[in-house]
Amino acid sequence: MESPAMPGAGAAADIKTTTSDLRGQVGRIQNQVKEIQEVVRMYSSTTGPRRVRRHKVEVMSSDPSESNPYSRLMALKALGVVKNYERVRDFSVALVGIGGVGVSVVEMLTRCGVGKIIIYDYDTIELANMNKMFYRPEQAGWNKTMACRHYCSELNPDTTIEVHNMDITAKENTAKFKESISTGSLDRKEKVSLLIGCVDNLEARELMERFSDEMQLPFMDAVVADDAMSGHVQLIIPGRTGGLEAAPIKTHMEKRAGICPASLPTTDSIIAGLCAQNAIKFLLGFGEVFFLMSYNAITNEFATRMTYPDPRKSSSPPADGY
């Protein structure tokens, strides 16, 4: 207990103690803040969210400097492979289904600098997806669309990423799906340049084919079989090529208890690579574009063939420009 001998002295001592206490607390907090800052700095220099955020690039240049994100792409022009690489920015692509194949196609088109990508999916990332490219354990529980937009818009801020977290085959969504494709060009005045489907069900593929036909919109369909041992990529130009009936239809496993479809990042990488490669060639008009490419992972066989419109099917007259 304090002695009250000198009035005021006790109060002064109290204040001294309080002040010294506070100083101590402030000092400790400052140290804690320093530690936390250190941890945050460590993060930003490792997984490094956004320390070196890439800025938008006005003009694609073939300047070979290390800080040019387009030097390796624009070199295609310098080397005479592609005449007009910078036109890649004028295109808008709609892509349905960002599982193992679709997500890599989106990533590749983003890295290639495509102007705009519109994505449709309604699935959630699970640890079971960790055998697929792109997905990471810390994304478990996220919407695939959200993860994809976040990742790709950081990867290349010059590409506009629009996402629709929905099932395109649900009745309440088909009109919105069609509308968003019809006005999906960069200036929102025209349809997208290309529709890509990377889905695991025939219903969605048939819906895309129908809209492709109605809108005279090129449609690329990429599929991997449920045993991960085969896949194909098909380009359907309404009125000019065969439709889905021309391609080997994916046979879907009947759901067996305790067995899920298999998938391998390797097969996905090959099919996604073929799909994105064909898309870039189609958009920029270089090399031979294929109409049907099938891959067998067991035998290493790749086969391309032309497909032809089914004369029994009536189709809208072909639009010009393809």
Added chain:
Amino acid sequence: MESPAMPGAGAAADIKTTTSDLRGQVGRIQNQVKEIQEVVRMYSSTTGPRRVRRHKVEVMSSDPSESNPYSRLMALKALGVVKNYERVRDFSVALVGIGGVGVSVVEMLTRCGVGKIIIYDYDTIELANMNKMFYRPEQAGWNKTMACRHYCSELNPDTTIEVHNMDITAKENTAKFKESISTGSLDRKEKVSLLIGCVDNLEARELMERFSDEMQLPFMDAVVADDAMSGHVQLIIPGRTGGLEAAPIKTHMEKRAGICPASLPTTDSIIAGLCAQNAIKFLLGFGEVFFLMSYNAITNEFATRMTYPDPRKSSSPPADGY
């Protein structure tokens, strides 16, 4: 200056100053903490460092639940494609060169659950690499090996990632390179199961071929041409197949001012997919393993062929087991 007019008033003024000082400090700290909280919240809600960190998984199971990172791979066993998928963990692979092709091969082998991957590279990530899969803008300036280890060890903590940040062709490093491969198995008692090269120069490829021959170690070579329009993957089994002389040698551009090699994520994805696919088939013994696969991106041609040992070259006697 303080006026000493009233004894004790100076002390009170001192206390006032001190208190005001402390208040100010506490306020500033509170602001700092708020800012830090904001940054941390941004991190955890976006790239989300480690919010859901994946734990090690003792036994690979085919349980189809969403939280099983191996369900889609073990399904290969349930579906009868691969007899022994879980053996993937027993293998150790050494991989040289983590550019556009190599980094995807490492990522795929990690996602497939290969037991151990030893990586060699000495390059730094630049914005010019953003057309390649895996690399992200915020990694600019990092060693490729560091970025790769960090990323892949989070992706799959069951895969041991060992990195060597060095040029294997530099005189001072070749012995270390050979030693690390010779003792690269999981128990460090044997050589690695497979050596993969994804490099852009003949010198490193020839060095790998030499060590492959000396150590009777299978060597897989994956190459993409400087115009990004062709590539090949070759599997060399010492004494049993042809060596590098059997494959189309990459012609290297003479360095032209203002032009760098071109690359496309699409071509890289296809070549990397073929390389990792062939590696998994070779290691686990399913499907047909190919010895030379070449791809032409312009014509969409894929060609496989057998290669044969050059009778003019003396080779060590083939080891058993292949």
